[in-house]
Amino acid sequence: MSKLSVIAGKSSEEVSRKLSRKIKANFVKSQVRVFADGESKITLSGKISKRKSIVVQSIYPPVDTNLIQALSLISKAKETSAEVIAIIPYMGYARQDREFLPGEIVTMKVLGKLFKGAGASKIIAVDIHSMLGFKHFSIKTKNVSAIPDLVQYVKKLSLKNPLVVSPDQGGKERAKEFAKELGSEFIALEKKRDRKTGKVKIKTKNLDEVENRDLILVDDMISTGGSIVKATQFLKKQKCKKVYVACTHALLMNDAEKRIKKAGVTKIISANTIPGKTSIVDISNTIAKAIK
Known part of the structure; x- marks a missing residue:
């Protein structure tokens, strides 16, 4: 029997499977049944x-x-394993890392207590929105970057005199x-976001x-795509x-996705931290290195 096991949460099954092969671990699958009231019942096999x-x-x-399922899986793993490492490819709530407006709850502080309480001894995230979020955790934390993996994919596109742009x-x-990884230049646009309305x-x-x-x-993440749409429309006017x-x-x-394409984007390339049509870049190798 392997000295390692990878317990695959329902939201990260593909990454889990690839990771378990790379680190030669037992693969433990989750069956999730969601009741009519929204409660999840998880059964593990492996x-x-x-x-x-x-x-x-x-x-x-x-x-x-997905957060409750993550905590439940950690808690179940801790019943058997001496050590539990939680890999959270996409860390939800990472934008709530400080009190922007008076009275706001810093949810990352709550998450820090929950992960520790569930039994995790270490958390590894991929491109967490803000490293400040991990300051609220008293267990070991590590952030890994998907940039090298994304760049490898972009290199295959044979682009014309490419320029990297931050929105x-x-x-x-x-x-x-x-x-730097791509061997090109970069620029950063200036944007203004209204804190109350969210308009960019x-x-x-x-x-x-x-x-x-x-x-x-x-960008690290695209939620509604507002910033990307605005940036694309602006850049298209500059005759790129x-x-x-x-x-x-x-x-x-x-x-x-539809609005981004409509704005004039040729292709969206993303990592498989969140499964979907655009998730064409695998980060299981990067995670495997972070575990070792």
């Missing part, structure tokens, strides 16, 4: 290791359901890292450097060639 278990569960919508100043470091405006004026170039808009979007987490809520 051998749980006495030494170490790795629970893999992304916390994307339905966020609260805002907050993503400047990510764009810089992406450009691009403040950057004319850009000469995008003309006749293929662009890669880089093709616009690609590369992100780790493609939530693509409502009809975000």
Whole structure:
């Protein structure tokens, strides 16, 4: 019997399977039955290791359901395993890492207590929205980047004089890292978001450097796609060639994918932290290295 087991949460089955092969671990599958009132009943099938278990569960919508399932899987693993590592490819609630407006609850602080209470000794996330969120955890934490994996895919596209673009100043470091891996230049647009309405405006004026170039808009996550749509519309006016979007987490809520394509994006490339049509970049290798 393997000294390791990978317990696959329903939200991350594909990544879990690939990971279990890479680290030669027992694969433990989850069967989930959701009752009419929304409650989840989880049944596991497979051998749980006495030494170490790795629970893999992304916390994307339905966020609260996937969070409860993650905590339940960790708790069950802890009954058998001496050590439980939680792999959360997409960490929901990571945007709630501080009190932006008076009275707001810092939900990441609550998550820190929940993961510890459930029995996790370490958490590994992929491109967490803000590292500040992990400051609220008293257990070991690690963040790994999907950028090298995304860049490998982009390199195969044979782009014309590519330029990496961040849709805002907050993503400047990510764009810089992406450009360095790709061996290209980067720029960051300036945007303004209304904290109350969530509306986005691009403040950057004319850009000469995008003309006749293929662009890669880089972001950590795309939820409704508002920032990407605004950035694409602005960049298209600057006479760029093709616009690609590369992100780790493609939530693509409502009809975000349709609106992004309509704005003029040629292709959306995302990691399989969240399964979907655009999730063409596998990050199981990156996670396997982080475990070792």
